[in-house]
Amino acid sequence: MKDKIKSNYSRWLFVLPALIIVGALLIYPIFSSTYFSLTTKHLTKPSYKFVWFKNYISILSDVGFYKAFAISILWTICSLLGQIVIGFSAALALHRVKYFKGVYRILLIIPWAFPSIVIALAWKWILNGVSGFIPNLLVNMGLASGLPQFLSDGSLVFGTLIFINIWFGAPMIMVNVLSALQTIPTDQYEAAQIDGASKLQQFRHITLPHIKVVVGLLVVLRTIWVFNNFDLIYLITGGGPANATTTVPIYAYNMGWGTKLLGKSSAVTMLLLIFLLIVCTLYFKVIDRWEKEDK
Amino acid sequence: MKKRFLSGLLTAVLVASTLVGCGGQQGTKSNGSDAGSQEAKELDGEITFWHSFTQGPRLEVIQKAADNFMQENPKVKINIETFSWGDFYTKWTTGLASGNVPDMSTALPSHVVEMMDSEAIIPVDDLIDDIGRDRFAKTALSEGEKDGKCYSIPLYSHAQVMWYRKDLLEAANLEVPKTWDEFATAAKALTKDGVYGCSFPCGSNDLMATRFLNFYVRSAGGSLLTDDLKANLTSKEAIDGINFWLDIYKNCSPKDSVNYAVLDQANLYYQGKTAFDFNSGFQISGVKTNSPDLIDQISCAPLPKIKVDDPDYGAETSNIPMVVWANSKHPEICKAFMKTLYDTDTYTEFLAATPVGMLPAITGISDTEKYKSNETIQKFASEEKIIEDAVQRGTAIGFEHGPSVQAGLLTSQGIIEGMFQDIITNGTDVKTAAKAAEDKLNEIFASVQ
Numbered sequence: 247m248k249d250k251i252k253s254n255y256s257r258w259l260f261v262l263p264a265l266i267i268v269g270a271l272l273i274y275p276i277f278s279s280t281y282f283s284l285t286t287k288h289l290t291k292p293s294y295k296f297v298w299f300k301n302y303i304s305i306l307s308d309v310g311f312y313k314a315f316a317i318s319i320l321w322t323i324c325s326l327l328g329q330i331v332i333g334f335s336a337a338l339a340l341h342r343v344k345y346f347k348g349v350y351r352i353l354l355i356i357p358w359a360f361p362s363i364v365i366a367l368a369w370k371w372i373l374n375g376v377s378g379f380i381p382n383l384l385v386n387m388g389l390a391s392g393l394p395q396f397l398s399d400g401s402l403v404f405g406t407l408i409f410i411n412i413w414f415g416a417p418m419i420m421v422n423v424l425s426a427l428q429t430i431p432t433d434q435y436e437a438a439q440i441d442g443a444s445k446l447q448q449f450r451h452i453t454l455p456h457i458k459v460v461v462g463l464l465v466v467l468r469t470i471w472v473f474n475n476f477d478l479i480y481l482i483t484g485g486g487p488a489n490a491t492t493t494v495p496i497y498a499y500n501m502g503w504g505t506k507l508l509g510k511s512s513a514v515t516m517l518l519l520i521f522l523l524i525v526c527t528l529y530f531k532v533i534d535r536w537e538k539e540d541k
Numbered sequence: 542m543k544k545r546f547l548s549g550l551l552t553a554v555l556v557a558s559t560l561v562g563c564g565g566q567q568g569t570k571s572n573g574s575d576a577g578s579q580e581a582k583e584l585d586g587e588i589t590f591w592h593s594f595t596q597g598p599r600l601e602v603i604q605k606a607a608d609n610f611m612q613e614n615p616k617v618k619i620n621i622e623t624f625s626w627g628d629f630y631t632k633w634t635t636g637l638a639s640g641n642v643p644d645m646s647t648a649l650p651s652h653v654v655e656m657m658d659s660e661a662i663i664p665v666d667d668l669i670d671d672i673g674r675d676r677f678a679k680t681a682l683s684e685g686e687k688d689g690k691c692y693s694i695p696l697y698s699h700a701q702v703m704w705y706r707k708d709l710l711e712a713a714n715l716e717v718p719k720t721w722d723e724f725a726t727a728a729k730a731l732t733k734d735g736v737y738g739c740s741f742p743c744g745s746n747d748l749m750a751t752r753f754l755n756f757y758v759r760s761a762g763g764s765l766l767t768d769d770l771k772a773n774l775t776s777k778e779a780i781d782g783i784n785f786w787l788d789i790y791k792n793c794s795p796k797d798s799v800n801y802a803v804l805d806q807a808n809l810y811y812q813g814k815t816a817f818d819f820n821s822g823f824q825i826s827g828v829k830t831n832s833p834d835l836i837d838q839i840s841c842a843p844l845p846k847i848k849v850d851d852p853d854y855g856a857e858t859s860n861i862p863m864v865v866w867a868n869s870k871h872p873e874i875c876k877a878f879m880k881t882l883y884d885t886d887t888y889t890e891f892l893a894a895t896p897v898g899m900l901p902a903i904t905g906i907s908d909t910e911k912y913k914s915n916e917t918i919q920k921f922a923s924e925e926k927i928i929e930d931a932v933q934r935g936t937a938i939g940f941e942h943g944p945s946v947q948a949g950l951l952t953s954q955g956i957i958e959g960m961f962q963d964i965i966t967n968g969t970d971v972k973t974a975a976k977a978a979e980d981k982l983n984e985i986f987a988s989v990q
Contacts, residue, residue, distance in 0.1 A: 288989070289634050290659040375797025376737075376814060398799040400966035484746040484955075487799045488962035503631060504954055505985050 276519075283513035289506035301513035311514070313489065314497035321408065321493055322473045328412035329468065330461070333419025340420065341427045351421070358417040366481030369410050373397050397483060400490045407479060407491055414478070415468065422464050426457040462533040469529070470522055494518050585616035586871040588644035588878070591633070593626050596826075598894035606887050610878050617874055627746075630953070637661055644869035645879065648862055650684040650937040651949030653693045657685070658946050658989075662864040664690040668876045672883050676903040681860035684937060684944050693862035694879065695902035697892065699821035700931035701752065701857040702924075703845060708838040709736065709816045717842050721757065721785060724817065724845045728793040731816040738793030739817040740809050741786050742801035743962055745955035748938070749806055750786070752857060754957060755938050756819065757782030759856040761847050765957075766939045770947040772982035774957070774975040783971055787964060799965055819844070821859070822897035822928050825921055841924045843931065855934025860902060885909060893918075897925045900932060947986050956982050 283301055287294040305311050340350055357365070372379050373396040384390040396406040430453065438448045476495040479485065485492035485500070492500075494514065502511030590607070594600050600623060607619040624632055626649060633652070636642045637659060648656065656662045669677065669691055677695055685693025703724070705717060709731050718724035728738025743750035755765055763778030773779060790798065798806070810818035811831035818824065822841075829836050844856055863882075865875045881887060883903060889911045892899050896917035901907050912918065918925060939948025951957075960978035963969045 290637050290655060290661070291989075292659070376795045376809065393796075395796045395799075398797045483800060484744060486745045486959070486962050488959065488966040490966065500955075503634070505988065506634065507988060 279512040279515055282509050283516050285509045287507075287509040287512070289502065289508050294509065297509070301510045302517070305510060305513050305517065310489065310492075311494075311497060314492050314494045317404070317491065318473055318493040318495075320404075321411075321475070321479075322469060324408045325411040325415065325472045325475075326465065326468055328408065329415040329419050329472075330465070332412055332416035334423055334461075336416065336420040337423035337427060340424055351424070354420060355417045357414050358421075360414075362477040363481060365410070365414055366478060370397065370482055373406065398487055400487060403483060403487065403490055407482060410482070411472070411475070411478060415472070419464055419468070422460060423457060426460040427453070430456045458536055459533060462529070462536060466526060466529045466533070469525060473522060473525075474518075582873075583616060584614045584871075584874050584877055586874050587618040587620065588869065588871050588874050589620045589622060590875075590878075591622050591624060591629060591643040591646040593624055593629050593647050594894075595623055595625055596895065599891065599899075602887070602891045602894050603882075606882055606891075607878070609887075610881055614874075614877075617878075619874075619878060633661075640868060642866050642868050644871060645863060645865050645875035647696065648693060648864050650693075650860060650862065650940065650944065651952060653685045653862060653864060654944045654946050654949050656864060657687045657692050661867055662692050663867050663869075663872060664692055665694050665865055665876065665879075666691050668879060669694055671876075671880060672903065676905060678860070678902070678933075680858075680936065681862075681902055684860055684940060685862055685864070686944070693864045695860040695862045696882070697899035698858065698860045698902050698932045699823070699898060699900055700855055700859070700928050700935050701756070701819050701821060702841040702843060702928055702931050704810065704818045704820055704824050704839060704841045706731075706813070706816045706835075706838050707840050717840075718845050719842075719849050721760065721845045721847060725785070725789060725793075728789060728817055732793045735814070737795055737809065737815050739789055740798045740801065740806055740815050741790040741794040741961075742798045742803075742806040743790075743958045743965070744800045744802045744805070745958040745962065747802035747955070747958070748952040749801065749803060749958070750961045751938060751952050751957040753786055753819065754779065754782045756844050756856045757785055759854060759935075759941075760844060760851070764939070764941055765951055766942055766945075766947060768942060770942060770945050771986065772947075772951065772979045774960070774979040774982070775972065780971060780975060783961070783964070783975060786961070787971070790961075790965060799962055822900070822921070822925065823895060825897050825917060825924070826895050829917075841927055843927060853930075853934065855931040855936075857938055858932050858935035859937060861899075886911070897921050897928065900925070900929060946989050950985055950989070951982065954982065954985060956985070 284298055285294045285296050285301075336354055340347060340354070343350060360368075373381065375381060375393055375395045375398055378393075378396075381390070381393040381396065385393055394402065396402050434452050435448055438452060443451070473493075474495055475493070476499065479491050479493060480496055480499070483491045485496040495518070498511050498514040498518065501514055502508050590603075592603060594603055604621060607621055611617055611619055622643070629646070630649075630652065633642055633646070633656075642661065653662070669682065672694075674682070678698075681695040681698065682691055684695075685691055703718075710717065710727065713727075713730050715727045715730060716723070718727050724739075730738070732738040741750070741753060751765070758765055758776075758778045761778040761781065763773070763776050765773055765779065767773045774783075795809070806818065807820060807824070807827055808831070809815045810820070810824065811827040813832050813835050824839065824841070825836075828839050843853065846854070863879055865872050865879075869875055882891065885906065888901070888903075888906060889909060892901060892906070892912065893915050896915045901912075906912055937944075937948065939945065939951045942948070956978050960974045963977075964971055964974045
């Protein structure tokens with residue numbers, strides 16, 4: 247009995263450091279944000295007042311918030327779809343490669359390895375509307391009459407950012423899908439071939455069931471990351487021009503660090519948190535069903 | 542499955558929590574001590590100095606001054622940390638909440654007002670008196686003044702003037718413009734052969750469009766703030782100014798400039814891709830570094846006027862000061878070190894790091910042989926005179942009504958830049974966009990009152 251109690255204590259002792267870190271990094275910001283979202287907290291002012299849900303009402307009645315929210319949703323869906331299609335295709339192609347597979351894999355993963363600041367500066371330079379390589383190339387090839395303004399034309403900028411995000415995120419999907427593909431036993435394909443299954447049937451009945459849980463989890467993670475993506479957009483366009491690329495995280499940043507209204511900024515992030523929790527719950531329900539089906 | 546569900550939720554929470562604001566206590570107040578009386582005692586302690594002199598030569602001079610100070614005061618340690626102005630602003634505003642601010646720092650005049658408002662800095666009147674109050678320009682001192690006390694000490698000054706390319710004007714047989722109409726005509730005429738007449742920058746991460754609009758509005762005798770410190774973007778002067786710069790954007794500017802910040806804008810001129818630009822004497826070192834062959838072709842003139850016989854004016858002067866933070870445990874060391882930066886030799890060496898870019902904030906420097914012997918200062922003597930004159934006439938943006946938090950917010954929120962972007966990108970009517978921006982600014986002003 248004594249030993250059991252001792253074992254219980256030591257168990258807690260081992261997880262204590264992790265609990266402290268999680269508490270400090272996760273629980274405290276959540277609670278402080280919840281609290282500040284109910285106050286007039288200002289970044290540089292020492293005093294503030296408790297205003298209950300006034301910040302939430304103010305944000306939910308701001309057209310700018312809904313616009314940012316719609317842009318965030320569109321940004322997430324388009325980026326995610328593009329990343330999955332490109333990443334998935336690249337993984338399938340790479341899975342078939344027999345020679346220099348490692349070299350190709352390294353080359354394809356390169357975009358993912360770059361820090362955001364490098365990616366942002368490089369694309370800003372490549373797409374610069376005066377001296378950028380791509381706009382000048384398009385003009386010199388006769389494909390455009392004037393220099394295309396990829397980062398300042400309201401009708402081009404969002405698509406350009408989506409393209410950059412797909413280029414950046416697809417390798418991560420590729421590597422994970424490739425790993426999942428490599429775990430599928432080859433004898434299943436051989437048996438299917440003997441039974442006369444077509445390539446499409448093999449893909450549908452062997453490949454897809456094996457990798458769908460991995461893809462599902464990737465989608466969950468990427469949804470959270472892409473929806474919360476801040477650095478890439480902020481560094482390239484700052485949310486402009488005319489808020490055409492202002493997503494909810496940039497809206498929250500401008501509120502907190504621009505106007506310094508931390509109370510309102512906290513309220514935005516709490517709304518963001520609630521939305522992401524709902525999305526994740528739905529995703530996990532789907533993955534859970536897949537797992538049950540597999541069993 | 543439950544475990545994974547939980548870990549997924551925790552991941553979502555963790556990622557979302559990275560965006561949330563952080564709170565904390567404000568720093569404790571500390572009274573400044575008398576610099577003179579402290580001098581007799583041996584200085585002992587460690588201080589941190591944040592400055593924004595990111596370019597090599599200026600950084601080196603400051604480091605050398607700190608090394609000399611530490612040699613003379615062996616019990617003192619000075620830690621120098623360097624940030625760009627943008628990073629500096631984020632750093633001190635966030636640092637203030639957690640008490641993570643330096644002992645002393647440089648600042649922009651608009652920052653100083655916010656710092657005073659947040660009770661984050663202490664008066665430096667004793668240091669100013671020690672150096673000689675009458676050696677500083679009254680306007681420069683007044684930018685850091687509250688309730689009769691000076692909270693900042695000017696380190697150097699500069700002002701915005703119009704820069705042009707002599708060779709391009711000569712080739713097109715054009716005179717240096719004196720009015721905005723002449724400027725627009727010349728800029729349009731020079732927009733050819735891969736050169737833009739003038740870039741109009743309105744990236745929302747910088748204050749450039751506010752700066753350009755302020756030039757026009759000030760030249761028309763108006764202001765972007767009313768006397769009772771409300772935003773004033775719907776006045777006739779402001780609407781005319783907005784329309785003027787939209788015309789320049791449409792006819793003479795690269796379309797990409799809708800996202801330009803200060804460096805994007807300056808780089809075009811440095812590389813010889815714009816015929817006109819508006820900047821301080823920092824333009825010289827920029828051109829010298831990037832396009833040395835163009836250095837003989839650049840010059841500056843006073844900002845254009847509405848009518849040629851309108852009185853001379855200065856639209857934007859920047860007196861860059863230093864401040865001592867209330868959190869500092871050793872204000873006496875900060876002040877003693879600051880004083881050494883004004884020693885004639887050190888100060889002249891500091892200014893020479895960006896000749897003509899940084900003009901002396903105190904008298905008795907510009908007439909010394911050492912200062913005058915600088916090659917760039919000799920070469921650009923007439924330009925320096927023009928900038929000096931503009932320094933005397935101008936104020937920081939919005940400071941024509943005296944230092945105010947509103948003036949700082951006018952430039953730091955990107956609202957005017959957003960207004961221009963809205964008109965350019967969405968085709969919003971000028972008056973409608975101006976009214977919306979004015980209302981937005983007034984709403985932000987109200988939040989700090």
